[in-house]
Structure formats: structure tokens, C-alpha cells
Amino acid sequence: MNFKESTESGERLKPIPVTLQTVRAFVAWTHRHLPPPQRATFVIGVATEDGTLVGVAIAGRPVARSFDDGFTVEVTRLATDGTANACSALLEAAWRTARAMGYRRLITYTLATEPSTSLRAAGLRRVADCPGLEHPQPPRTTHGVDDVARVLWEIIASFPGEGGAR
Numbered sequence: 001m002n003f004k005e006s007t008e009s010g011e012r013l014k015p016i017p018v019t020l021q022t023v024r025a026f027v028a029w030t031h032r033h034l035p036p037p038q039r040a041t042f043v044i045g046v047a048t049e050d051g052t053l054v055g056v057a058i059a060g061r062p063v064a065r066s067f068d069d070g071f072t073v074e075v076t077r078l079a080t081d082g083t084a085n086a087c088s089a090l091l092e093a094a095w096r097t098a099r100a101m102g103y104r105r106l107i108t109y110t111l112a113t114e115p116s117t118s119l120r121a122a123g124l125r126r127v128a129d130c131p132g133l134e135h136p137q138p139p140r141t142t143h144g145v146d147d148v149a150r151v152l153w154e155i156i157a158s159f160p161g162e163g164g165a166r
Helices: 021-029 085-101 117-121
Strands: 014-016 041-049 053-060 072-080 107-111 127-128 150-156
Touching: 021 041, 021 053, 021 072, 041 085, 053 085, 072 085, 085 107, 085 117, 107 127
Parallel strands: 072 107
Antiparallel strands: 014 041, 041 053, 053 072, 107 150, 127 150
16 A cells, blocks of 8 residues: 655654553544543554654454454544644554554444545545444443444455455
8 A cells, every 4th residue: 555644745744652641632632523442452643754743543443343353453543633644644554553463454434424535545445334323222332423324444454365455
């Protein structure tokens, strides 16, 4: 996968290690509609050349049990300060990290109303439309977006002899 790792001004973005505490604070500050999750398999940030943190991603076990096969990781939150190409840089860095850890599939969701340009730029493909639920049955803990239409995205690793990434 190739994508632009530079902002509109030409400044390069680079993946950086960050703590879960820092990522949770960044998500609480910038994410539009969800609070930070409690747990993570890994977290990653992207920064400008001068070291300014401009975006973070949290990856963990898939929320949907049917996807929790031990080889799938879900980007449960992705938040940026609006810096150009930060979302694509985060998704690419998260996918590289996941593959290095042995994961074969990365999934994430967007709101149906979001353009999802960054996901396509990072190589993810649209898998399914998930309509919002009017009345979840049986009653359960809400995840904050149960009543909102979403889109499922994925990228799958290819291994020698299996063809390209899907």
C-alpha cells in the first residue's frame, strides 16, 4: 500500500509510540462522537516532523464476537486534530503494526455519513452497511452508536501464494 504521508504543506507525518493514557486523552479531546475505549491491544500515534502529535489510533479485539477469531484486530478509535493525511497515516501504521503482530485482518467502522476517503487511501475496502438498530433486543449495554447507520471496512493480509491484499 502506498499513500501520501505528507500534509498539504508537504510536511511528513511519522508514526510514533504513545501511551494508552495519552491516546485516551487525545480521543477525549478530539473525537466527534465516542469516548475513548477502556482497553487496547495496541495504540499508535502520528506526529509532524517537529514532534507534534496530530492523531492517534486505538486497536483492540473486535467488538462483534463473530469477528473475534484471534487473527482480526479492530481499530476502535481513530482521532486527529484535522491535519491532512493523518487518518491515512494512522490506518497504514496500524495495519503494519497488526501484521507484525501476526494479525491477518484489520477492520473498522465509520458512520454512514462520513466520506471515508482516508480508508480507501490506506487500502481498506467497504464490506457491509450496518443499519442502526431502533430497539436492540435483548436489552444490553449500548456502545454509543447502536442507533446510527455505520459501514464496516476491512483489509486482509496476503501471504505468498494467496494473491494480493483484499
